Amino acid sequence: MKEIKAFIQPFMLSKVVRILQQIPDFPGMSISEVKGFGRGKAKGEPRRIIEDLVEYTPKVRIEIIAKEHMVDEIVALIQKNAHTGNKGDGKIFVSNVERAVRIRTGERDGDAIWSPLKDE
Numbered sequence: 001m002k003e004i005k006a007f008i009q010p011f012m013l014s015k016v017v018r019i020l021q022q023i024p025d026f027p028g029m030s031i032s033e034v035k036g037f038g039r040g041k042a043k044g045e046p047r048r049i050i051e052d053l054v055e056y057t058p059k060v061r062i063e064i065i066a067k068e069h070m071v072d073e074i075v076a077l078i079q080k081n082a083h084t085g086n087k088g089d090g091k092i093f094v095s096n097v098e099r100a101v102r103i104r105t106g107e108r109d110g111d112a113i114w115s116p117l118k119d120e
């Protein structure tokens, strides 16, 4: 299992989600509003938040835990659909996930993410 964590422009979120939802067996996702900055600080960003003399830019964080065989497709779709070509388009990170538990059923790991037989 892998975690795909992406920081994208908030105004690109709906487009990205609509596309991801079309992937068969898409496992799910979490969305949060965050603020931060990349290498370029907040320079050239369309929106900036200044707090205590520090500049941040608003972003949306997407977290998806997925089976390995889906990772390349998910990353490619996020990149394509969050892309404007301007500064601040965001970044995508992929990391390993060691364990998962589905609380209702006790299913573990890959089955906790998506199990066709028990999924009524």
Ligand SMILES: Nc1ncnc2c1ncn2[C@@H]1O[C@H](COP(=O)(O)OP(=O)(O)OP(=O)(O)O)[C@@H](O)[C@H]1O
Binding pocket: 007, 008, 034, 035, 036, 037, 038, 039, 040, 041, 057, 059, 086, 087, 088, 089, 090, 091
């Ligand atoms: N190394 C990092 N660690 C954690 N979060 C990061 C990191 N880099 C970027 N982010 C998050 O991703 C957001 C988007 O980064 P951003 O696209 O502005 O990066 P950048 O390097 O400045 O690239 P660009 O030149 O395209 O603006 C940041 O506002 C921050 O929330």
Ligand SMILES: [Mg+2]
Binding pocket: 037, 038, 039, 040, 041, 042, 043, 087, 088, 089
């Ligand atoms: Mg930037």
